[in-house]
Amino acid sequence: QLQLQESGPGLVKPSETLSLTCSVSGDSINNNNYLWGWVRQSPGKGLEWIGTVYYNGNTYYNPSLKSRVTVSADMSKNQFSLKLNSVTAADTAVYSCTRLNHYGAGSVCFDTWGQGTLVAVSS
Amino acid sequence: SFELTQPPSVSVSPGQTARITCSGDALPKQYAYWYQQKAGQAPVLVIYKDTERPSGIPERFSGSSSGTTVTLTISGVQAEDEADYYCQTADGTFIVEFGGGTKLTVL
Numbered sequence: 001q002l003q004l005q006e007s008g009p010g011l012v013k014p015s016e017t018l019s020l021t022c023s024v025s026g027d028s029i030n031n032n033n034y035l036w037g038w039v040r041q042s043p044g045k046g047l048e049w050i051g052t053v054y055y056n057g058n059t060y061y062n063p064s065l066k067s068r069v070t071v072s073a074d075m076s077k078n079q080f081s082l083k084l085n086s087v088t089a090a091d092t093a094v095y096s097c098t099r100l101n102h103y104g105a106g107s108v109c110f111d112t113w114g115q116g117t118l119v120a121v122s123s
Numbered sequence: 124s125f126e127l128t129q130p131p132s133v134s135v136s137p138g139q140t141a142r143i144t145c146s147g148d149a150l151p152k153q154y155a156y157w158y159q160q161k162a163g164q165a166p167v168l169v170i171y172k173d174t175e176r177p178s179g180i181p182e183r184f185s186g187s188s189s190g191t192t193v194t195l196t197i198s199g200v201q202a203e204d205e206a207d208y209y210c211q212t213a214d215g216t217f218i219v220e221f222g223g224g225t226k227l228t229v230l
Contacts, residue, residue: 035217047158047166047209049219060217096165103172106215109156111177113165 002026004114018084022097035100040093127222145210155193
C-alpha cells in the first residue's frame with residue numbers, strides 16, 4: 001500500500017528557506033507511471049499546487065511560486081523534496097506531498113496524499 | 124494562468140441531490156478532477172477524467188461535463204458527505220490549477 005510521509009521543521013523564520021522531505025513507501029518514484037509533487041493549504045483557505053517532479057528530473061512549478069521553489073527527487077532514498085526560499089507569513093500552511101497520475105496531453109491528478117505537515121513562518 | 128470558478132457553498136437536505144459546478148475556459152480541452160476534503164483530513168480523489176469514479180468511491184458520486192462547465196453530482200446525499208469539494212485541471216503542460224472550493228452543508 002502506497003504511503004507518503006512528510007518531514008521537516010514546523011517553524012521557519014521569515015526570509016529563510018522552508019525545506020521538507022517526502023518519504024515514499026509502497027512504490028518507487030523512479031518510474032514513468034507517476035509524478036510526485038507538493039500541495040499546500042493555508043489556514044482556512046483552499047488548495048494550492050506548488051510543484052511537481054518526474055522520474056526523469058523534469059520539474060513543473062506554479063507560476064506564482066516558480067521564482068522561489070525547487071522540487072527535487074532522490075531516487076536512491078525513494079524521497080522527494082521541497083525547498084521554498086524567502087518565506088513570509090503568507091507561506092504558513094499545511095504542506096502535503098502527493099502522487100500524481102497522468103492521463104496524456106499533460107493532464108494530471110493527485111491520486112494519493114500524505115497527511116500533511118503544518119509549517120508556520122514566524123520569528 | 125487559467126482559473127476555475129466554484130460556488131463557495133451548496134446546501135442540501137439528506138437524501139436530496141447536490142450539484143457542485145466548476146467553470147473555466149480550459150475545461151473543454153482538459154480533463155477535470157474532483158476531490159473531497161473532510162475537516163482535518165487530506166483530500167480524496169472522487170472523480171477523475173471528468174466522469175470516472177475511482178474504486179472505493181460510492182456510486183452516488185458522479186461527474187459530467189458540458190462546454191466550459193463540469194459538475195459533480197452527489198445523489199442521495201448523506202450526512203457523511205458534508206465536506207469541502209475542489210475541482211482541478213491542468214493546462215496540457217502539467218501546470219495545475221485548483222478551483223477555490225465549495226463547502227457542502229448537509230442540513
